[in-house]
Amino acid sequence: MISCAGIDAEGNTISNITLNEFKKYEWKWYWIDYSSPTVEETNTLDSVFHFHPLAIEDCYTERQRPKHDSYDGYSFFVLHALDKETLGAEEICMFLGPNFVVTYHEALSSAVNHSWKRLRAEGSGLNPDDISYHIIDKMTDEYFPVLNQIEDRLNEIEESNAELTYGKLIEEVFDLRSDLLRLRRTIVPMRDLVYRVLFVERLHLITQQREYYRDIYDHLLKVTEMIESNRAMTSDMRDNFQTMASNRMNAIMMTLTIVSTIFIPLTFIAGLYGMNFVYMPELEYRYGYFIALGVMFLMAVVLLGLFKRNGWFKIFR
Amino acid sequence: MISCAGIDAEGNTISNITLNEFKKYEWKWYWIDYSSPTVEETNTLDSVFHFHPLAIEDCYTERQRPKHDSYDGYSFFVLHALDKETLGAEEICMFLGPNFVVTYHEALSSAVNHSWKRLRAEGSGLNPDDISYHIIDKMTDEYFPVLNQIEDRLNEIEESNAELTYGKLIEEVFDLRSDLLRLRRTIVPMRDLVYRVLFVERLHLITQQREYYRDIYDHLLKVTEMIESNRAMTSDMRDNFQTMASNRMNAIMMTLTIVSTIFIPLTFIAGLYGMNFVYMPELEYRYGYFIALGVMFLMAVVLLGLFKRNGWFKIFR
Amino acid sequence: MISCAGIDAEGNTISNITLNEFKKYEWKWYWIDYSSPTVEETNTLDSVFHFHPLAIEDCYTERQRPKHDSYDGYSFFVLHALDKETLGAEEICMFLGPNFVVTYHEALSSAVNHSWKRLRAEGSGLNPDDISYHIIDKMTDEYFPVLNQIEDRLNEIEESNAELTYGKLIEEVFDLRSDLLRLRRTIVPMRDLVYRVLFVERLHLITQQREYYRDIYDHLLKVTEMIESNRAMTSDMRDNFQTMASNRMNAIMMTLTIVSTIFIPLTFIAGLYGMNFVYMPELEYRYGYFIALGVMFLMAVVLLGLFKRNGWFKIFR
Amino acid sequence: MISCAGIDAEGNTISNITLNEFKKYEWKWYWIDYSSPTVEETNTLDSVFHFHPLAIEDCYTERQRPKHDSYDGYSFFVLHALDKETLGAEEICMFLGPNFVVTYHEALSSAVNHSWKRLRAEGSGLNPDDISYHIIDKMTDEYFPVLNQIEDRLNEIEESNAELTYGKLIEEVFDLRSDLLRLRRTIVPMRDLVYRVLFVERLHLITQQREYYRDIYDHLLKVTEMIESNRAMTSDMRDNFQTMASNRMNAIMMTLTIVSTIFIPLTFIAGLYGMNFVYMPELEYRYGYFIALGVMFLMAVVLLGLFKRNGWFKIFR
Amino acid sequence: MISCAGIDAEGNTISNITLNEFKKYEWKWYWIDYSSPTVEETNTLDSVFHFHPLAIEDCYTERQRPKHDSYDGYSFFVLHALDKETLGAEEICMFLGPNFVVTYHEALSSAVNHSWKRLRAEGSGLNPDDISYHIIDKMTDEYFPVLNQIEDRLNEIEESNAELTYGKLIEEVFDLRSDLLRLRRTIVPMRDLVYRVLFVERLHLITQQREYYRDIYDHLLKVTEMIESNRAMTSDMRDNFQTMASNRMNAIMMTLTIVSTIFIPLTFIAGLYGMNFVYMPELEYRYGYFIALGVMFLMAVVLLGLFKRNGWFKIFR
């Protein structure tokens, strides 16, 4: 669908008209929004607005990185909003000229909607640069709640890791770690884009709104630092769990080995005197049974002493 | 084989002629393609075109990195296309002058073929710079399907990792990880080449087609980011599997230890009263058997209680 | 609460007055401190001082990175003091003009208190730049004792790692490692802020106090190097513990395997001759029992010899 | 030994003469080679040629990094050839002036020998800059066969890793990994030297042979990229083996646990009815034996069912 | 203790006099050395020499990073010598003016002693810049023997790792790794200091002794490269040991599992016919015993065959 809005020559705010109606107005400036457009609608990027073919190609193909290109008379941006379901990127393309904004996106975009509402509310108080600023600012603000949620959950898990049921928890940590990787894929290129536009290319529009774009850049920096530090936190938790599992395994195997090493030889001795040979002199002894019991007891004590001397019992503490 | 094509002085498109026929024409510009040439054919790089010996050496030797060298009157490129079988690099060397392109490659190249067809179709609408652009653009586009396939497979594997048969899956993850390493070896130097040519050396031909080469560079950046993020994903999956294996091992050993620690002492006691000593007073007791059973039952209950208190059963949840 | 202090036109030190009293004076320079202000108090940032809305937004929202922004007539800083309990950041915002300082913080700040006392003590000997220097200097000095404590504890643990009770110790190492991560999150952005202000933006106020700010920067550099090197130390300790656990597990399993591999077959043989078949010729032999004992002894000796030849006993050394 | 060669004033090639004979000639340019010189011979660097004491110190001491220093009237290089036995560095020092080369090395150097032969063959067609180029070029070419051999062996090992005897293979991988580390120590500083000389210091001699030195630099870049990518390959193989070992351990322990968990309780029951108590009512039952067998069979079936439900058998697939 | 020395106006070398005697001379230049000074002695830095309070603070406080500050009329250095016992840093502070050097250190310093002796020996041939060069040069030379010793020991351990007693060896590797970390903490900031002074700040005194300071910088670069490459070597050894331990564990558990899996079922069967039920038909069979033996033998053969088919015996090779 294509929606058109803008401020006409008399300063009136016009909104939600079609592309055909749009052509009848004289505009101070206008904003055209392509939302999941059909192929025919996409073609109007070329037939009506005559944008550069490379830019149009970037609109309808996927998996473009966030970027800024300068063309004659307008700037072209590819931006990445966050798809809150998959934590992947939702592309929003934007053509920005002195008296127009054209946005193009496949999925619904809350950042675009939010700015559209602002245009209807504030009308001629805005200009195309404000529109583009509001879209990018809103897009950036939407990264925070997702990341805060991950951070809070990681802190919760870390607090509770003294418990024994960490099998489930560590799986959740890995899921969160994988989410952070997805977020990084979306957000880092956005940060780099704002950095380039702000400090390297020193885009004109932005020098007029410099401190506003620095505010966005600061937030993007903050978000990427949170991602990195949460990734580091999941690494540490993984190592922590691995060490706890290893300690626990040592304790388990020590238990098994102590019990087995003591009782297996004793059981052998018992088995020995359970044999049915006709001639086994010890069996006839008056105190044979008690001697056997005594020898077994002695063996157990000696073995326990050996284990103790080697410090095997300390691990259970 | 050497194939020649080009636009002659009258603007006619000539194509698929031999080197001898080629010499008879007067050319507006021409393209010579060496495809798995013989030694004699390779020698014509020197005898006919008088290229620099270092450039010619780079043509017939292997394992050159992608690069660009400027010589008097022409530029020399070593490019790496992707061998889809081995995921290794297929070298394509290219000499690019104001009125000629010379390409040299051992294996068949779909990027060269594609541009050759374009030359025959579009004829005098093209120039040598267009040819070189189309070859590099096609080469770059061919990286994507390979990488998308790896990414899709990794996502599939991650979705299914709750199942128990992860032995096979993790081996596949390692194979994909090794493929990514091979891809990186080929693609990163290509990206660096385009970067140098575009931003550092500011090659003349490219300043004329600047936005087209930036488009290529953007795609190469995207591909290398995909490689890195997929490598990170395989690391995480490996760690995930390692932790799951460790948890599973704990559960297995706990099972063994619980069963053994309970039954080994009981079996010893049974063995004790299976001994054939002539004088064993307990055997004569009226309730000896039942007392023995009772003691055994008590031992089992106490041990189970100890395990429970130490939280050993929680791990199975 | 809002506290006001400063030097009036006659050079008298005025302190701890309210905002209403403040308005009645003529000031050489003044310092307003907002400490956990109410919403109404926060509003005076706009209504009384007319600071930029982006700066005011940064005051009352959380999770801003340390930063410096230049506005018309004043500089704006977001600083991070250390919350000694959580090792997280406590934001202190500061507006710094030629004749005023305005500080804003939610939690009590010992760095602000310390400078406030200095102002009351030294009076007109100070100026706004001194105030800001003293706050930042104190804030930085407070990082050291926390880090020294962690470093000392790690050294203690490393010294004692020959003991067997390392289960508890390694958990403490992971806690310290997690603390270091938290510290890094707070301190690294502070270091980067001072770096930018000192070397990149070459802020005017600071060129006047250059060597003093370099001293702060040196300390921040020292602290971050200590954090990194202590993180590296915890990694090494974790790997060390992991290797020790692995060696210990080998020793445990070897013990179990030697004992089991020797006695399980012997017990089987004993069990064999404990069977109650009516016709078992060996049982009738005169020396059957002694032959059986001999065979068992021989088996044990042979197995021990095999283990020795494979070097299994060396691991216990 | 000191060998002298060069082109005399008449353009004749003189070679393999002693230092004393050398002094009698008038030279267009000359090359002096110190090969494992005695202390007296080394002293002639100072007494005859008056080189700078820091440069001379670098000649006779070991463990200098590859480097280039500019002195009055000559350049001084420390170069690292590869010792094919230890994969360590063999130092070759070189003084290069407008009309002389002086080389100094403890071990025999095939790169020096090769250039010496060229001088005898090509005579006055060469100059000191050519000599230095040929030595460095040959030295660089010698890195490739060593690295190719390692790469080929790693590929062989990776192909064969489906087999079970990976104990030996992984040890070889570690040896190769250690070799790569040694190679990196030698080659990376050489690459950095050529980079500095070529791009940073823009040495005069080299601007004349610019494309030749770029060719060397390209090869060094290629070699270091091969080292890094082979190191990454060995890491991946190590992780792969670790995961396979872990899977195998799971399968082994599962086998042991299944067998033990089923038979240990059964053996206990058998032991129970092997006791010799005088009064054991079950023993007298007509079908006691068959009931016991039945109970045992049932227990085995139930346990197998439990294992199956927990998916324990899937791991063997 | 404060020691004074220098060259007086007539060019005589005066040495080892007290601060009071020092004040009576007229100096061409002088060197004052504070060695573990008392508080009163430290105060003379301010009262006699009027150095900057920040520099004096750096003298008597600990844990300053190596650094260089320029003050009016003199440079201030904090240098780190190596404490050979702890491998930590020993601070040496140095004030360097056109006609004086003042050094300040808590511990004895062999680098200072060495230069002091040189001053007494060479007298007026030296100047303050030479003194500072000799101190820093000696300090740097002292890093090498410590590092060489670590490197040699690591090489020894790597050679001997085929032996089985690697428990002790790996602990030593971890100790050496921890030493390398300590060394890095001391040496890297020294390298960075010399780099900054040499290339960034282009300090005047040093431009006069440029090649001498480059020689120091080269050595520091060499030392830090050795540290990094030895750290990498210890990582590889740790991984190698880990893999060997894992292989060994597999072999141990396989032994246990093979023996147990074969004999536990056999022992059960033996136990079965050891039961004392009154009615057990098999016991009466003429060939019951031999049939039982046969069945047991068959079971053992079948299980061995299964293990062999699964390749379990290959791991022992």
Ligand SMILES: [Mg+2]
């Ligand atoms: Mg798109």
Ligand SMILES: [Mg+2]
């Ligand atoms: Mg915002």
Ligand SMILES: [Mg+2]
């Ligand atoms: Mg906002």
Ligand SMILES: [Mg+2]
């Ligand atoms: Mg998720």
Ligand SMILES: [Mg+2]
């Ligand atoms: Mg999952």
Ligand SMILES: [Mg+2]
């Ligand atoms: Mg903000």
Ligand SMILES: [Mg+2]
């Ligand atoms: Mg080449």
Ligand SMILES: [Mg+2]
């Ligand atoms: Mg080639």
Ligand SMILES: [Mg+2]
């Ligand atoms: Mg393309």
Ligand SMILES: [Mg+2]
């Ligand atoms: Mg395309």
Ligand SMILES: [Mg+2]
């Ligand atoms: Mg493959």
Ligand SMILES: [Mg+2]
């Ligand atoms: Mg494979």
Ligand SMILES: [Mg+2]
């Ligand atoms: Mg594109």
Ligand SMILES: [Mg+2]
């Ligand atoms: Mg705030």
Ligand SMILES: [Mg+2]
């Ligand atoms: Mg301070």
Ligand SMILES: [Mg+2]
């Ligand atoms: Mg201070």
